[in-house]
Amino acid sequence: MDVHSSQSTPLSTISANRPAAVTVQNKHTTEISEQDLQQLRQLKNRDQVVRAHEAAHLAAASGIVIGGASYSFQRGSDGIQYAVGGEVSIDTSKVAGDPNATLQKAAQIQAAALAPTQPSSQDRIVAARAAQMAIEAKAEINQNPNKATPQTINELSTDDTTRSLGHTIDITA
Numbered sequence: 001m002d003v004h005s006s007q008s009t010p011l012s013t014i015s016a017n018r019p020a021a022v023t024v025q026n027k028h029t030t031e032i033s034e035q036d037l038q039q040l041r042q043l044k045n046r047d048q049v050v051r052a053h054e055a056a057h058l059a060a061a062s063g064i065v066i067g068g069a070s071y072s073f074q075r076g077s078d079g080i081q082y083a084v085g086g087e088v089s090i091d092t093s094k095v096a097g098d099p100n101a102t103l104q105k106a107a108q109i110q111a112a113a114l115a116p117t118q119p120s121s122q123d124r125i126v127a128a129r130a131a132q133m134a135i136e137a138k139a140e141i142n143q144n145p146n147k148a149t150p151q152t153i154n155e156l157s158t159d160d161t162t163r164s165l166g167h168t169i170d171i172t173a
Contacts, residue, residue: 036077043082050083053116057088061112064091099140106134
């Protein structure tokens, strides 16, 4: 997950159903080497993992996504481009003048960052920054109790920031 804006590419623009791989080695044969087949299998698997990873971010970041998923591709020996990397840009700014909304947004940022089955190191960094943003929002609410809502007061009643946000953060992974 990238915290900067990027170009967006709709997930549906590249078919998940890939045609069979065929490489023409000369005019009379249509064989493909075992090494090429293995590389294509790896590319297909990576493509599926990358797309699922970014789709998880998109699903959890509804409302704070900037654009859509953006992918980097590698062309296989079959001529098809496979996604080998990706990112989803989200708005990670505080909500100016509204610590309650900032607290809720921080929870959503953290949930979006940790949504994939295997969050990347960048995902974990974004989640940690969101946890810090939540701590700062809670401190601001504590300084100005008139701005606290009943939901925020309930969230502030716990000492464990990660519990109130619904996720744990493993920054060292």
